[in-house]
Each structure stands twice: as C-alpha cells, then as structure tokens.
Amino acid sequence: MSDAAQIRFEHVTKRYPGRGQAAIDDLTFEIPAGTFCVLVGPSGGGKTTALKMVNRLIPFDSGDITIDGRSVSELPLVELRRGIGYVIQQIGLFPHMTIGENIATVPRLVGWNKMRIRARTSELLELVGLEPGDASRYPSQLSGGQRQRVGLARALAADPPLLLMDEPFGALDPITRLRLQTELRRLHREVHKTVIFVTHDVDEAIMMGDRIAILRQGGVLVQYDTPDAILAHPADDFVAQFIGEDRALRRLALRTLADVKLHPNVEEIEPEHRVPSSTTVRNAVSLMLEYDTDELLVEDGGKAIGVFHLRDAGALLGGGA
Amino acid sequence: MSGPVIPNFGHGSSCVTGNHTFCWGWVRDHWNDTLEPALIQHLELTAIAVGLGFVLAFVLALLAHRLRAVDQPIGVFAALLYPLPRLALFQLLIPFTGLTTTTVEVALVAYTLVILFPNIMAGLRSAPADVLEAASGMGLTRRQVLWRVELPLAVPAIIGGLRIAVVSTISIATIAAFLLPKGLGYPIFVALKEPTPFKTEIYAAGALAVGLAIACDLGLVALRRLLVPWSRA
Numbered sequence: 113m114s115d116a117a118q119i120r121f122e123h124v125t126k127r128y129p130g131r132g133q134a135a136i137d138d139l140t141f142e143i144p145a146g147t148f149c150v151l152v153g154p155s156g157g158g159k160t161t162a163l164k165m166v167n168r169l170i171p172f173d174s175g176d177i178t179i180d181g182r183s184v185s186e187l188p189l190v191e192l193r194r195g196i197g198y199v200i201q202q203i204g205l206f207p208h209m210t211i212g213e214n215i216a217t218v219p220r221l222v223g224w225n226k227m228r229i230r231a232r233t234s235e236l237l238e239l240v241g242l243e244p245g246d247a248s249r250y251p252s253q254l255s256g257g258q259r260q261r262v263g264l265a266r267a268l269a270a271d272p273p274l275l276l277m278d279e280p281f282g283a284l285d286p287i288t289r290l291r292l293q294t295e296l297r298r299l300h301r302e303v304h305k306t307v308i309f310v311t312h313d314v315d316e317a318i319m320m321g322d323r324i325a326i327l328r329q330g331g332v333l334v335q336y337d338t339p340d341a342i343l344a345h346p347a348d349d350f351v352a353q354f355i356g357e358d359r360a361l362r363r364l365a366l367r368t369l370a371d372v373k374l375h376p377n378v379e380e381i382e383p384e385h386r387v388p389s390s391t392t393v394r395n396a397v398s399l400m401l402e403y404d405t406d407e408l409l410v411e412d413g414g415k416a417i418g419v420f421h422l423r424d425a426g427a428l429l430g431g432g433a
Numbered sequence: 434m435s436g437p438v439i440p441n442f443g444h445g446s447s448c449v450t451g452n453h454t455f456c457w458g459w460v461r462d463h464w465n466d467t468l469e470p471a472l473i474q475h476l477e478l479t480a481i482a483v484g485l486g487f488v489l490a491f492v493l494a495l496l497a498h499r500l501r502a503v504d505q506p507i508g509v510f511a512a513l514l515y516p517l518p519r520l521a522l523f524q525l526l527i528p529f530t531g532l533t534t535t536t537v538e539v540a541l542v543a544y545t546l547v548i549l550f551p552n553i554m555a556g557l558r559s560a561p562a563d564v565l566e567a568a569s570g571m572g573l574t575r576r577q578v579l580w581r582v583e584l585p586l587a588v589p590a591i592i593g594g595l596r597i598a599v600v601s602t603i604s605i606a607t608i609a610a611f612l613l614p615k616g617l618g619y620p621i622f623v624a625l626k627e628p629t630p631f632k633t634e635i636y637a638a639g640a641l642a643v644g645l646a647i648a649c650d651l652g653l654v655a656l657r658r659l660l661v662p663w664s665r666a
Contacts, residue, residue: 169566190572192572193569193570193571193572194571195572198567200563200567202563203567204561204567204568204570205564206568206581206582207663207664208661208663209663218572221571221572221573250662250663251663252664266571267571276570
C-alpha cells in the first residue's frame with residue numbers, strides 16, 4: 113500500500129473574469145498525510161473549485177498546491193491525475209464497460225498486467241461491499257448506492273495516496289447515504305489515505321471529517337480545525353450560524369459512552385435503564401430526557417461497566433459551552 | 434437459354450405471354466442472366482455509397498468534434514444537400530462525370546454522407562458530462578477519451594444512422610437505372626418501357642430490392658446487439 117500524501121494550499125487564488133468576488137481568495141492550509149479533510153460551506157464558497165484545483169481540472173491564478181512537497185503544476189497532467197483517486201456526485205461510471213472494466217480503468221492506463229488487475233478488482237469489490245459476480249455486470253444494472261461503491265472502488269484501484277471526493281453521497285437516499293458514510297469512515301481507517309471530501313452538509317462534515325475547512329462566499333477560509341474544536345469554539349458568527357445552534361448536542365454526538373469516564377456501578381442503587389456503550393453521548397442524553405431520569409447503566413456485551421449521569425454530559429462540554 | 438433477355442414475351446410459358454400477375458417460371462429462367470446480376474450490382478452500388486459515405490462522414494465528424502470551428506460549416510453544407518432530389522443531383526453531375534457509375538456514386542455518397550455525419554456527431558456528443566469529467570479526472574488523454582469513451586458510446590447512434598443510410602440508399606439506387614443499365618432499377622425500367630409493362634419482372638426486381646433492404650437492416654440490428662451489449666442490460 114502506498115503512503116498517504118500531505119497536501120498544502122499556499123496562497124491559492126482564483127478569479128473568474130468579469131466577476132468581482134474571487135472564487136478562491138488567498139487559500140492557505142495544510143492537510144497532514146492520512147487525514148480525512150472535509151471542505152464545507154455554502155454554495156459559492158469555492159469548495160468544489162478548491163478540490164478540482166488539486167487535480168488541475170480547474171487552473172488557479174496564483175499561489176501553489178503541493179502534494180508531498182511537489183507542486184501539482186510540476187507533474188504532467190495525466191500522470192498527476194492517474195495518481196489521484198477522483199469520485200464525483202454523478203459518479204460518471206462508463207456505461208459501456210462492465211463494473212470490472214470500470215474499476216480497472218487506471219490500472220490499465222498505467223500498464224498493470226491482467227493477473228494483477230484481476231486480483232485488485234476482486235479485492236476492491238470486497239472492500240466496498242460488492243459481490244465478486246458484480247464485476248461482469250453493467251452500471252445500468254446497479255442501484256445508485258451500488259454505483260457509488262463502484263465509483264469509490266474505481267478511484268481506489270491504483271492505490272493512490274490521495275482521494276478527491278466531490279459530494280459523493282449527495283444524490284443518494286438518506287439510508288444509503290448513512291450506510292456509505294459509515295463504510296467510508298471504516299474504509300479510511302483501513303486504507304489510511306489522505307481524503308479531501310467536499311460537502312455542503314454540516315452533519316456529513318462533522319461525521320466524516322478528522323478536520324473540517326469551512327469556506328465562506330468568495331472562497332475565504334474562515335475556520336480549519338477538528339469537528340470538536342469547531343463545535344466548541346466557532347471562529348465567528350458565520351461559523352456559529354452555519355454549524356447550528358444545537359452545536360453542543362452535535363459535539364456530544366462525536367463521542368460514544370465507551371469514550372467517556374463512567375462512574376463505578378453500585379449494585380444496590382443500579383439505574384433502571386440500560387444502554388450499550390456504543391450509544392453516542394447525544395443519544396444517551398436524549399434517552400435520559402425520554403425516560404425522565406438522570407442516569408443510565410452502561411453495558412458492554414450485556415455486562416454492566418458503569419453509570420453515566422446527565423451532568424457528565426455538561427462536563428464533557430467544558431461546563432457550559 | 435437464348436433470345437432477348439427482356440421481356441421474354443413470345444416463347445415463354447402462357448403465364449409470360451399472357452403477362453399474368455406473377456410467373457415463377459420466368460423468375461427461374463432469368464435469375465442467372467437478369468435478376469442475380471442486378472441484385473449484385475445493386476448491392477455493390479449500395480456498399481460503395483455507404484462505405485465511402487461512412488468513411489468520409491467519420492473523418493469529417495472526428496474533425497468537427499476536435500475543431501468546433503469546422504462543425505457548423507459542415508453541418509450547414511449537409512443541411513443544404515439533404516433536401517436536394519437525387520434525380521436532380523444526377524442531372525447536375527452528368528455534364529461533369531457523364532452517364533457513369535461515378536455520377537451515380539457521387540450522388541449516393543453525398544446522400545449517405547449527409548445522413549451519417551449528423552448521426553455520428555450526435556453520437557459523439559451523447560457521452561454524459563459526468564462520464565467525461567470522470568474520464569479526464571482519472572487521467573485519460575483526449576485521444577483515450579475519444580477512442581475508449583466517446584466512440585463506444587456513439588455506436589448506437591452511428592448504427593442508427595447506418596440503418597437509415599443503407600435502407601434509403603437501396604431505394605435510391607433503383608433510380609440509377611435512368612443513367613446506367615445497373616442495379617435492380619434496371620429490370621424495372623426495361624419492363625416499364627414495354628408497350629404493356631411486364632408485371633413479373635417489375636414485381637420480382639421490386640421484391641428483391643425490398644428483401645435486400647430488410648436483410649441489411651436486420652443485419653445492422655444484429656450488429657448493434659453484438660456491439661452494444663451494455664444497452665440491453
């Protein structure tokens with residue numbers, strides 16, 4: 113497996129002629145290798161523009177973007193792009209090719225032999241949760257969710273150190289989207305690649321990102337930090353409004369009961385209601401409100417491991433964020 | 434077998450001498466000297482017209498696809514040529530190329546070109562924007578996008594154009610007989626010139642033209658099924 117790439121935006125600026133406002137305005141930030149970085153913001157914020165500058169589908173006017181220290185303008189265009197996985201919302205599978213052929217696109221371009229391609233294809237089908245038999249089917253025979261799995265497999269095919277994803281789940285139904293989001297997070301832990309992921313959906317950004325870059329109209333980066341830090345300390349009113357007034361609850365959704373320190377369980381005064389430790393703190397709070405109680409017994413594999421109090425939730429937020 | 438080829442009034446069967454609706458005997462007797470050669474000539478006229486027209490249309494379409502500047506002029510030229518009656522085009526060409534196969538082929542090629550060019554263009558443009566974006570985003574060169582993505586996706590439209598071109602060329606090629614003793618139009622032409630038009634010959638040649646058109650069309654439908662397995666899915 114190839115290493116993940118480190119990406120730097122250095123004073124990148126892009127202006128479309130005849131438009132007063134810049135599309136991207138002096139964008140500078142760094143994405144450490146292996147980070148799942150989400151670009152989020154309202155439309156007109158330039159997040160897709162910023163993404164497409166990395167594989168040079170959109171040229172920039174000034175500044176530079178580097179991948180592991182090398183400027184993207186240094187490499188020949190096709191070579192640069194073959195080294196970057198690219199996933200888009202409309203997926204863009206080749207309708208005249210089978211799923212297997214679609215996945216093999218980049219490996220074929222870079223000259224892998226048949227054996228290696230076949231092995232890689234079945235490995236990827238499994239990785240993204242498709243059947244081996246799907247390789248010989250055509251895109252029109254798959255559902256939207258399955259197609260985007262293929263899109264992801266195709267992007268990962270030649271094992272690129274960087275993955276660009278432009279609202280990949282935007283056109284899917286909520287249930288399929290949640291499933292794919294969860295699986296992409298799992299996959300990211302497994303394959304450890306740098307991902308740049310564009311979305312306009314704050315919930316998706318918070319759920320997916322190790323780091324979130326919030327862009328405002330005119331391509332201005334207003335805040336770049338971990339989801340927890342952004343929810344705890346929004347940089348300004350724009351960010352506070354963008355992430356929503358329920359940001360305290362959103363922060364609690366980032367943790368499960370397995371992540372927090374529990375009180376020892378004393379059998380005589382055991383709480384009446386039990387929850388598994390995989391429950392998010394947010395859902396635990398919601399359950400306590402529903403049961404009209406202020407404590408829950410936390411279980412792991414059916415065994416009580418401790419007690420969680422309502423006031424612990426407040427403490428997690430730093431005593432009143 | 435001897436005597437004048439057409440029509441064999443005189444020493445044929447009573448069916449022929451009586452000019453009945455259809456005489457199988459005449460067809461049998463004149464298959465080798467009249468109908469088969471006419472059918473083969475007809476097929477040749479059509480194959481050359483469609484073949485040349487396709488090659489020209491294909492090259493022009495690739496050019497127009499690459500250089501947007503020449504797209505419109507070619508399209509306008511094609512649009513002007515299309516409604517021109519074929520017979521009139523034959524007449525216009527006679528001063529230059531005479532009563533020759535060349536005259537006929539120039540007119541037929543012009544016609545297939547006019548049918549095929551817009552179809553190939555439409556096919557090349559039918560590749561969805563997201564597919565093209567994914568293709569270039571993955572690092573396919575322009576040439577690879579053309580040969581691996583745009584052209585395969587254009588095949589249904591190209592075969593659609595070929596079906597129209599082949600069927601209409603087969604029908605138009607019958608009027609080539611006004612200029613040349615060639616093709617399935619010629620036996621019809623001759624039979625019509627008799628004081629009493631000879632029915633069997635007209636029907637036989639006509640049926641062969643219809644049969645040829647249907648067979649070619651079915652062949653192209655089969656070719657489409659073979660080349661475009663993905664659209665059946």
